[in-house]
Amino acid sequence: DAKTTQPNSMESNEEEPVHLPCNHSTISGTDYIHWYRQLPSQGPEYVIHGLTSNVNNRMASLAIAEDRKSSTLILHRATLRDAAVYYCILGGGSQGNLIFGKGTKLSVKP
Amino acid sequence: DAEITQSPRHKITETGRQVTLACHQTWNHNNMFWYRQDLGHGLRLIHYSYGVQDTNKGEVSDGYSVSRSNTEDLPLTLESAASSQTSVYFCASGDRVRRNEQFFGPGTRLTVL
Numbered sequence: 765d766a767k768t769t770q771p772n773s774m775e776s777n778e779e780e781p782v783h784l785p786c787n788h789s790t791i792s793g794t795d796y797i798h799w800y801r802q803l804p805s806q807g808p809e810y811v812i813h814g815l816t817s818n819v820n821n822r823m824a825s826l827a828i829a830e831d832r833k834s835s836t837l838i839l840h841r842a843t844l845r846d847a848a849v850y851y852c853i854l855g856g857g858s859q860g861n862l863i864f865g866k867g868t869k870l871s872v873k874p
Numbered sequence: 875d876a877e878i879t880q881s882p883r884h885k886i887t888e889t890g891r892q893v894t895l896a897c898h899q900t901w902n903h904n905n906m907f908w909y910r911q912d913l914g915h916g917l918r919l920i921h922y923s924y925g926v927q928d929t930n931k932g933e934v935s936d937g938y939s940v941s942r943s944n945t946e947d948l949p950l951t952l953e954s955a956a957s958s959q960t961s962v963y964f965c966a967s968g969d970r971v972r973r974n975e976q977f978f979g980p981g982t983r984l985t986v987l
Contacts, residue, residue, distance in 0.1 A: 796974055807964045807978030808917065851916060862976065863933075864909070864916035 768852045773869040776842045784837040784868055786852030791832050795855055798862065799826065799837045801848040808851065808864075811837065847872045876901045880965050880979040888987055893952040895982050897965030905968040906948040907976065908932075908940060910961040917964060923948055924970075955986045 769787040776782040788797070799811040812819055812826045814835075819826040825838040839846055851867040878899040887893050897906065904925045909917040919932030921940040929940050937959060939951045952959055962983050968976040 798974055800976075807966070807981050808976075809978065810975045813974040861907075861919065861922060861932075863919070866914075866916050 768854060768865050770850075770852050770865065770868045772866070773871065775871045775873060776839075776846075778844060778872055778874050779841050782839040782842045782846070782870065782872075784839070784850050784852075784870065785834065786836070787834045788852070788854055789833045791854055797826065797828060797832075797835050798851075798853040798855070799824070800851045800853065800862075800864075801846075802851070802867070803845075803848045811850070842870075842872045844872050844874060846870065878965060878967055878977050878979045880963075880982050882982060883980065884983045886985045886987065887955050889955060889957060891955050893955050893984065895950045895952075895963055895965075895984070897948050897950065897979060898946055899965075899967040899977070899979075900946065901967055901969070901977060902945060903967035903977075904945070904970040905976075906942070907966040907968070908938070908948065908950045909964045909966065910934065910959075911964060911981075912961050920950065920963075921948075952984075957986050960984060960986045 796813050796815050798813040800808040801811050802808045812821055812824050814826045827836045849867040849869050851864050853862050881896045907922040908920040911917045918934045920938050921932055923929050923942040962981050964981050965979040966976040
């Protein structure tokens, strides 16, 4: 399975944009890029996914590099409730198996 | 509203005992998954199912089993609990069409003494 590399932790100020990077240099042509987040003491929560084009939804935006070897999750205005561990995951395969890494712990300061 | 539930939420058991963790979803999803999460680590896939009567081994399946007799439930059984299986267990489900989005349950914290 293709691996991802994320910073262990990041900090942000409330109401400022946050850019969470992910490197995936061994991504295959069929791998989707997924982002999930896990709030303290909760199960993971789907954020967004994409294949080649940039994607936007109500939670975030996903910017995918042209060569697909990296991507960035963008939270447009961080809130205290966005403090969580964010996982960048490749795959989806034919049925949806996800291989989680250690993720990036995002702290949001008021 | 559709949901995914896990029970019990907390369980303490002794080494060698058989333990079953329940997972129930009302999304009518074909795909269901069991993960474990240990302190300081991401989630690791234990078993998964793509439909009734279908089960598959994941990354860390030794010591665990699952069965899928209906769409809604995927119970996880620890045949003979070991201290190394102390962990938080998450169940998830997903649609066969929108397979990139999995819905996770609240988790079961299992302690094996």
